[in-house]
């Protein structure tokens with residue numbers, strides 16, 4: 424059944440800065456390229472975003488915001504509208520001699536990484552190689568072994584589901600591992616102020632080396648959604664021990680295991696690769712297989728880093 428009535432389609436066609444893909448293939452909007460047919464609304468101004476969410480709320484139509492879809496398992500037929508922000512981002516506004524930048528949620532992280540290399544912005548190495556929009560990275564508290572994006576954010580402007588815009592000043596309880604504690608269902612990050620920690624001539628080389636290591640160990644050319652499972656930390660005799668789901672899957676010989684076109688990456692077992700036209704059902708089956716084998720062999724319950732539909 425269609426998520427948008429013809430009156431809703433008329434309403435959206437009358438809005439500037441809004442583009443609707445109605446009952447269309449939305450496969451290309453996730454990095455895993457999952458087979459999916461749905462409705463996506465692309466919005467390029469904050470005013471139009473407000474109109475869009477007001478209208479959807481009025482009609483009782485569920486929606487979810489999608490960034491690069493790098494951590495998003497798209498259902499085969501989403502029962503919600505996807506909202507994609509396309510707010511203008513001018514990278515020439517990022518100046519070498521400034522240290523705070525107010526950026527739209529749709530700013531791409533890879534562009535920020537290139538600027539960090541160019542200007543040696545210290546701290547920005549933490550999101551090296553993470554495919555994301557700024558909004559998606561903040562929502563997920565994206566990070567690497569070098570740190571997390573939450574260390575670099577002053578405040579976040581959020582459009583609440585009632586259309587109000589609120590500024591969230593980041594504090595120590597705003598984030599934890601790969602999650603945030605300030606968004607409720609229907610809230611949308613529209614912009615944030617990000618800062619760097621000064622200039623360090625080592626940053627450029629650090630980023631280059633980190634990217635080199637990632638491309639050696641991770642299937643970056645395949646269609647994936649990054650790491651599928653969260654690593655688990657245990658405190659044993661005052662020491663933190665990390666259990667790596669990928670390492671355990673590798674030891675169990677599960678690399679290459681497939682369900683349909685979806686397989687556990689032969690390069691890194693915490694990644695799943697879409698080798699063809701797989702959809703979310705294949706992801707779920709493969710994830711459940713991996714989780715039950717991990718629990719059976721190691722007695723450890725891992726969790727997924729992505730939210731499964």
Ligand SMILES: Cc1cc2nc3c(=O)[nH]c(=O)nc-3n(C[C@H](O)[C@H](O)[C@H](O)COP(=O)(O)OP(=O)(O)OC[C@H]3O[C@@H](n4cnc5c(N)ncnc54)[C@H](O)[C@@H]3O)c2cc1C
Pocket residue numbers: 454487488489490491492493494495508528552553554555556557558559560561562563564565566567601606610611612613642643647648649650
């Ligand atoms: C090859 C590869 C490598 C990866 N490596 C890493 C890594 O090293 N570290 C890491 O942390 N992650 C990694 N990831 C996962 C992914 O890049 C991150 O989770 C990233 O933050 C997702 O950003 P996105 O813009 O694609 O968000 P999406 O995947 O589109 O969305 C993720 C979640 O954020 C919400 N969201 C998106 N935008 C907004 C917004 N504006 N307002 C409110 N909510 C929003 C969505 O509703 C969804 O719940 C990797 C992914 C891939 C494909």
